[in-house]
Amino acid sequence: GPVLVPILGDQLTRTLASLRGRTKDDTIILMMEVWDEATYVKHHKQKITLIFSAMRHFAEELRDAGWTVDYVQLDDEGNAGSFAGEVARAVEKHSPRLVSVVEAGEWRVRQDMEQWADKFACDVEILRDGRFICSQSEFDEWAADRKELRMEFFYREMRRKTGLLMDGDKPEGGEWNYDSENRKPPKDGLSAPERPKFEPDAITRDVIELVEARFGDHFGNLDTFEWPVTREEAQEAADAFFAERIECFGPYQDAMVVGEDDLFHSMLSTSINLGLLDPLELCQRAEQVYKDGKAPLNSVEGFIRQIIGWREYVRGFYWHQMPHLQNANALNAQRGLPEFYWTGQTDMACLADCIRSTRDNAHAHHIQRLMVLGNFALLAGIAPREVQDWYLVVYADAYEWVELPNVAAMILYADGGKLASKPYAASGNYINKMSNYCVGCTYSPGKKTGDGACPFNPLYWHFMHHHRERLEKNHRIGRIYSTWDRMGGDRQREYLQSARAFLDRLEPAAKGWARPAD
Ligand code: FAD
Ligand code: DLZ
Ligand code: SF4
Numbered sequence: 219g220p221v222l223v224p225i226l227g228d229q230l231t232r233t234l235a236s237l238r239g240r241t242k243d244d245t246i247i248l249m250m251e252v253w254d255e256a257t258y259v260k261h262h263k264q265k266i267t268l269i270f271s272a273m274r275h276f277a278e279e280l281r282d283a284g285w286t287v288d289y290v291q292l293d294d295e296g297n298a299g300s301f302a303g304e305v306a307r308a309v310e311k312h313s314p315r316l317v318s319v320v321e322a323g324e325w326r327v328r329q330d331m332e333q334w335a336d337k338f339a340c341d342v343e344i345l346r347d348g349r350f351i352c353s354q355s356e357f358d359e360w361a362a363d364r365k366e367l368r369m370e371f372f373y374r375e376m377r378r379k380t381g382l383l384m385d386g387d388k389p390e391g392g393e394w395n396y397d398s399e400n401r402k403p404p405k406d407g408l409s410a411p412e413r414p415k416f417e418p419d420a421i422t423r424d425v426i427e428l429v430e431a432r433f434g435d436h437f438g439n440l441d442t443f444e445w446p447v448t449r450e451e452a453q454e455a456a457d458a459f460f461a462e463r464i465e466c467f468g469p470y471q472d473a474m475v476v477g478e479d480d481l482f483h484s485m486l487s488t489s490i491n492l493g494l495l496d497p498l499e500l501c502q503r504a505e506q507v508y509k510d511g512k513a514p515l516n517s518v519e520g521f522i523r524q525i526i527g528w529r530e531y532v533r534g535f536y537w538h539q540m541p542h543l544q545n546a547n548a549l550n551a552q553r554g555l556p557e558f559y560w561t562g563q564t565d566m567a568c569l570a571d572c573i574r575s576t577r578d579n580a581h582a583h584h585i586q587r588l589m590v591l592g593n594f595a596l597l598a599g600i601a602p603r604e605v606q607d608w609y610l611v612v613y614a615d616a617y618e619w620v621e622l623p624n625v626a627a628m629i630l631y632a633d634g635g636k637l638a639s640k641p642y643a644a645s646g647n648y649i650n651k652m653s654n655y656c657v658g659c660t661y662s663p664g665k666k667t668g669d670g671a672c673p674f675n676p677l678y679w680h681f682m683h684h685h686r687e688r689l690e691k692n693h694r695i696g697r698i699y700s701t702w703d704r705m706g707g708d709r710q711r712e713y714l715q716s717a718r719a720f721l722d723r724l725e726p727a728a729k730g731w732a733r734p735a736d
Pocket of ligand 1: 482483484485486487488490491521524525528529530532582583584585587588592609613615616617620621622624625628629
């Protein structure tokens with residue numbers, strides 16, 4: 219029989235390891251839209267649309283190039299509803315001599331995949347995913363014997379390995395990291411050139427109809443779908459970024475402006491994670507922009523660090539820490555996720571804007587995810603599992619391998635500090651400095667307690683007070699306790715009472731937004 223090559227929804231890459239060296243007349247490619255994947259969490263409607271549409275376009279491209287593709291649509295008769303069920307059906311149908319598949323990105327799916335060899339009446343090979351720059355064994359070797367894993371040191375290794383922005387064995391410009399130049403608050407009226415938006419074509423419109431019909435109760439707005447769904451469109455999005463926005467990417471990386479949903483960010487994560495764009499290729503293009511004198515070093519280095527640093531690092535960290543990372547809760551946070559994360563109905567202007575963007579675009583940019591949505595969840599003590607589910611549902615670029623380390627380890631400190639050297643906790647002052655949100659808010663960032671005080675202020679001290687024992691020993695944060703102690707008992711009580719009053723009023727979400735009812 220032929221070789222059966224299952225390609226998963228985030229493996230839409232023509233040079234995928236399982237296609238390399240295969241001949242077209244001896245290979246059957248299997249792609250499957252399955253109920254289990256679409257509902258193990260109730261993904262944002264745009265996320266399902268993006269993945270199904272990109273899968274259908276990719277299948278069409280493969281067929282045009284002469285490959286045989288067995289494509290199973292969600293509503294096809296007999297669809298077994300799961301990867302294993304669909305591969306089993308394909309094995310029956312095609313009697314392959316071998317199933318050759320690239321390892322899944324998520325632990326959940328990889329566990330399942332490892333059972334395939336016992337289930338099917340043919341050989342099964344699981345290949346390494348060559349689309350990452352750092353292999354897992356390389357990461358594990360780097361991580362061995364280190365008590366703390368820090369991105370910065372890993373990143374330097376990746377710079378050396380790829381040769382990106384290297385001047386011999388020294389970093390270009392003399393420094394590895396130019397983040398200190400990348401913290402500009404937004405000037406009045408800061409706005410960025412508009413990114414290319416992609417109108418749904420016939421394939422996408424079909425999928426939109428399917429998603430409205432079958433996943434109508436999932437979170438998110440679908441009228442505003444404009445993601446690239448093919449490699450060609452993704453390339454166009456990348457071209458526009460390198461021509462028009464990378465120049466200011468660095469300085470305004472942490473800036474937030476009401477209603478400006480992408481600013482100078484690349485908006486390429488959905489395409490990279492699906493496999494439409496190659497991360498290394500993008501970094502090489504960024505380096506070329508710098509060499510051509512079209513963007514400053516701090517912007518280009520910042521962009522490259524996000525990809526060969528953070529992106530590779532969280533992936534290595536995920537596999538290094540699974541499966542216990544999904545249950546980590548070092549700070550013992552137990553509160554339910556507030557309802558407003560789903561409805562956007564809150565009078566905190568910063569959160570309302572970030573949630574609106576999340577609902578309309580299935581996207582929020584990094585500092586919104588980290589310092590507004592994440593910071594609130596940390597300070598309010600929301601249970602990690604609930605926060606994890608939310609992030610996995612709402613972002614079109616969310617797969618557990620990248621979502622979980624960012625949520626559990628980076629924003630919630632649930633791993634007890636293996637990934638981040640301190641919790642990213644901040645009061646209203648930070649948000650006020652880096653955004654124009656507070657201007658239009660009913661609360662005042664300068665007011666510390668009582669009526670009209672920005673809730674981040676008392677929550678910040680409530681959090682610090684509550685976790686004193688653990689955080690006081692942390693050399694990057696311990697110093698703030700002398701400020702707290704100097705306030706004296708009355709002032710401290712005001713902070714703690716304000717925080718408790720606020721927390722008591724938080725409405726937890728009704729069940730059913732994140733996971734289907736059993
Ligand atoms: P840019 O700002 O243009 O950055 C360029 C690229 O760098 C991104 O496309 C992405 O591939 C990579 N990158 C940047 N930061 C990170 C990071 N922290 N981890 C991994 N890659 C990074 N990114 C996801 O792709 N999927 C997620 O599920 C996800 N969840 C996140 C959850 C939280 C709590 C936080 C703080 C960050 C999360 N990120 C996630 C990282 C980051 O927010 C997004 O990658 C980014 O906003 C995507 O927009 P962009 O392409 O315009 O990014
Ligand atoms: C996220 C997702 C969704 C919603 N649906 C599918 C699907 O029907 N078929 C598919 O092949 N992939 C889907 N995906 C992406 C997978 O969840 C992703 O490839 C794995 O989780 C990676 O381990
Ligand atoms: Fe957010 Fe506080 Fe500013 Fe309101 S005052 S926008 S709640 S930081």
